[in-house]
Amino acid sequence: MCRAASDVRRPPILGSMMGKSHALSGAVGWLGGCAGLVAAGHPVGPVAVVAGAVVSSGFALLPDIDHPGSTVSRTLGPVTRLISRSVSDAAGAFGKATCDHCDRRPGQGGHRLITHTVPFALAVFAIAALAGRVWGVTTSVVIVGFAVWLATHTALRPNTRAEIIDALIPGQVRGKRARKYAAALGSLVAAAVVALAVREVAEPGASWWWVGLAAGWGTLAHSLGDSLTHWGSPLFWPARIRGCTWRTVGTPRWMRFRAGGAVERWLVAPAMGLFGLGAAYLLLAPFARTYLG
Numbered sequence: 676m677c678r679a680a681s682d683v684r685r686p687p688i689l690g691s692m693m694g695k696s697h698a699l700s701g702a703v704g705w706l707g708g709c710a711g712l713v714a715a716g717h718p719v720g721p722v723a724v725v726a727g728a729v730v731s732s733g734f735a736l737l738p739d740i741d742h743p744g745s746t747v748s749r750t751l752g753p754v755t756r757l758i759s760r761s762v763s764d765a766a767g768a769f770g771k772a773t774c775d776h777c778d779r780r781p782g783q784g785g786h787r788l789i790t791h792t793v794p795f796a797l798a799v800f801a802i803a804a805l806a807g808r809v810w811g812v813t814t815s816v817v818i819v820g821f822a823v824w825l826a827t828h829t830a831l832r833p834n835t836r837a838e839i840i841d842a843l844i845p846g847q848v849r850g851k852r853a854r855k856y857a858a859a860l861g862s863l864v865a866a867a868v869v870a871l872a873v874r875e876v877a878e879p880g881a882s883w884w885w886v887g888l889a890a891g892w893g894t895l896a897h898s899l900g901d902s903l904t905h906w907g908s909p910l911f912w913p914a915r916i917r918g919c920t921w922r923t924v925g926t927p928r929w930m931r932f933r934a935g936g937a938v939e940r941w942l943v944a945p946a947m948g949l950f951g952l953g954a955a956y957l958l959l960a961p962f963a964r965t966y967l968g
């Protein structure tokens with residue numbers, strides 16, 4: 676496969692979009708989808724709008740668990756690095772075993788393989804939807820909490836996360852090491868607070884299968900995002916494209932932008948943010964008006 680000379684300058688993260696852009700794309704896609712449903716005459720409750728956006732943004736970080744340097748792989752230090760390394764090894768071995776045609780870059784390992792496919796997103800959807808349907812609100816708030824926990828690692832700086840703990844036990848977080856642990860703990864606290872809040876406002880007995888939709892969508896949004904940047908994703912595995920089941924696909928090459936570059940930072944991310952804010956306003960303003968009288 677022909678690679679542009681500019682690809683050599685790729686950062687070590689292997690040309691992944693920034694974690695922030697991935698998380699944003701998940702949430703914005705969810706809000707856009709909800710707005711579309713409302714426009715088509717299907718009401719969407721505020722819990723599904725907000726919790727779904729949160730789940731989508733968190734799960735949009737998940738596929739990069741196959742790369743030890745990604746945001747999601749660094750969330751719990753050595754623990755998540757170990758998980759990431761195992762996933763990467765397994766994905767790499769699976770990739771090798773299922774296609775002898777692959778033209779992968781040296782050092783790619785298991786990155787951008789099985790976790791960056793449509794079937795993987797469908798599996799995440801199926802598992803989460805089933806869990807939400809069978810075990811209802813309890814499982815669902817766990818999924819919401821997990822997503823928030825992931826999202827805080829890209830949405831909040833470590834210092835901000837440590838401040839959460841500092842606010843709870845003032846003056847106790849001293850030294851660099853303590854701040855590191857406090858940052859990890861801060862994410863957990865934020866996740867628990869949001870999860871409990873969702874539980875609090877959730878209608879009793881409501882169906883939660885849509886949590887699976889949000890989780891699956893977020894996972895897919897990640898791989899779609901990667902398809903917009905230079906490397907593309909093997910979205911259509913196990914379909915064989917030009918002899919290879921792991922062939923990366925994406926927008927036409929001239930349309931792809933450099934991961935983490937100016938286009939992403941100053942055009943794609945702000946545009947997504949504006950669209951998301953607009954959709955959130957349209958979706959939530961009516962509820963806010965009723966609530967505030």
Ligand SMILES: [Zn+2]
Nearest residue numbers: 691738739901
């Ligand atoms: Zn990725």
Ligand SMILES: [Zn+2]
Nearest residue numbers: 774776777919
């Ligand atoms: Zn192949």
